[in-house]
Amino acid sequence: MTYKFLIISSILMFSGCASPPPESKVKPKPPAYTAQSSLDLKLQLMTEYKKWHGTPYKFGGNSFKGVDCSAFIQSVFLNSQQLLLPRTTAQQSKIGTRVKHTDLKIGDLIFFKTSKSARHVGIYLGNKQFMHASSSKGVIISRIDNPYWASVFWQYRRILI
Template sequence: MRKKMYFLLPFCLFFVACASVQKEVEIKNKITQSDKYKQVSTQTPLEELKTKEDELSSNKNDLEEMNKAIMEFYSEWKDVKYVYGGNSKKGIDCSAFIQRIYKEKLDIQIPRSTWTQIKVGKKIKKSELQLGDLIFFKTGVKDRHVGIYMGNGDFMHASVKGIRFTKVDKPFYKKHYWMSRRIIDN
């Protein structure tokens, strides 16, 4: 009987050792697979800071270009009267005005009506408004109004008084604020 045990013992140890090695290989594979999704920066902290500064500078330039383009559009349209359903320099409404800014100055096609523009981009909080964001108001039971945020609490829109800059916190607009949407990520 002892001879049989001595004979079986090496086989048992062999199988236990093989199972242990197999388990170790599985664990190493899992670690390697999870690590392949981690990106380790090869930049020094100073180089990382320079990269972030370059990105900020680029974003600043993009915002300046966008502001310039929108202000050019304003200069071209500032004397145009408001006409419900209008889409020309003879008269324009708020959603056509916004659609034209996006198409002609930012090369982005958005829908024509306020009701369809509210579905474009992503919804953002009023406190997150940035240059170029759309800002919507409920001005009546079914009436909606849209403008483009210009920064510093101002938005530009085609109002019944014509093309205007207005403060978002002006009592009428503050009371009727509905939502804001971001079309362009800055």
């Protein structure tokens, strides 16, 4: 009797694990970025920028007392787009899709190789401008055609569709 109970229990237990999950009834979200919403996106990004503007740079920092570039980017996207990005520049540089400078859109990430091993990231705002946490000036807006930034440019990546 106990033997039959164990066999039946085992069969029920394993068949329950093998059943397919129920279909999700959650509708997919519309794209976070569309041509019609680029102005709204810029306003959302600028709202976040105004909160952080002037915050000093601190390697490893993630607060208004001091923030590094990747933590700043992570916070901006979390608060403006409800999108949690990876914490480090190395991780952020691998998400989304690579884009050409001729295809840049507001909200694209811009990456730089500032030394042999150091990387830097900012968010493109349009009109050749990007916001970032500068190691010398804190959270600021800079131009991508500035000779320094142009000389250390690495890649653009799109994470919002």
